[in-house]
Amino acid sequence: MKPSFVNIQRPLLTVMVNQTTLQADKAIIARALQGGAEAFCIQVEHLRPEDRTLEKLKELFAECRNRPIYITAYREGLDDEGCVELMLRALDAGATLIDVMGDLYHPEPTQMTFDEEAVAKQKALIDLIHARGGEVLMSAHFRDYIDTETVMKFALAQKERGVDIVKMVSFAHNEEQMMANINLAQRMKHELDCPYLFLNSGACGRLLRQLGPAFGVCMYLCLENYTESSLQPLLRTARDIRDAMGL
Secondary structure, three states: OOOOOOOOOOOEEEEEEOOOOHHHHHHHHHHHHHOOOOEEEEEHHHOOHHHOOHHHHHHHHHOOOOOOEEEEOOOOOOOHHHHHHHHHHHHHHOOOEEEEEOOOOOOOOOOOOOOHHHHHHHHHHHHHHHHOOOEEEEEEEOOOOOOHHHHHHHHHHHHHOOOOEEEEEEEOOOHHHHHHHHHHHHHHHHHOOOOEEEEEEOOOOHHHHHHHHHHOOOEEEEEOOOOOOOOOOEHHHHHHHHHHHOO
8 A cells, every 4th residue: 555645643754756757756756765754745747858758767776775756747848648647657656645726627817717627527427447456636836916706615615625635825914914824824723624735925924834733734734854945844944843843
């Protein structure tokens, strides 16, 4: 049985892996394992096409040493059917958690669609992933701050579609928006009744990424190495924060 992302005892230290070659991804995974990584988010859409075969993905995923694997297959030169094909190939290669975009089959600026035909196709895909032994996260990455009632509406819609984990990425340009989103993270804990990943971008986006699990967020998305432009915490920083909070 594949290692799971749900019903876990503490927020997983999940390291992002998003290079263009198999060897570069393997190097990140090896260093992250030495640093205590507990799971991996591998963004397979960034890989060169020749490194996205079933055999190459199996080879890459084997490097994770039985840690749970969460994959994205976003629109990086792929149409939506190509994204789905890559998702299912990664599932067959050993991934556990498959990221289904909230606007799959009907692209929207908010990355959440309510088009009835698209939603029906999303639900069918979610059922298929579950039938093939996978777990599903649905994601929506906003282009700007969105008010809390709208975000909550989107989160509940994702849950209704049958996913295992809800994911929203909003913005916090100032302290007022930051505090509104922290309060929203706590609200999700009480009203969603399912695991969720709620993150912020923007000038004041770092705090929720570092302290989100204290408010109910189900995992850390962190980096193995420092990147100046990223708001995601380093693996060792996330580990220290989690330990300091006793999570």
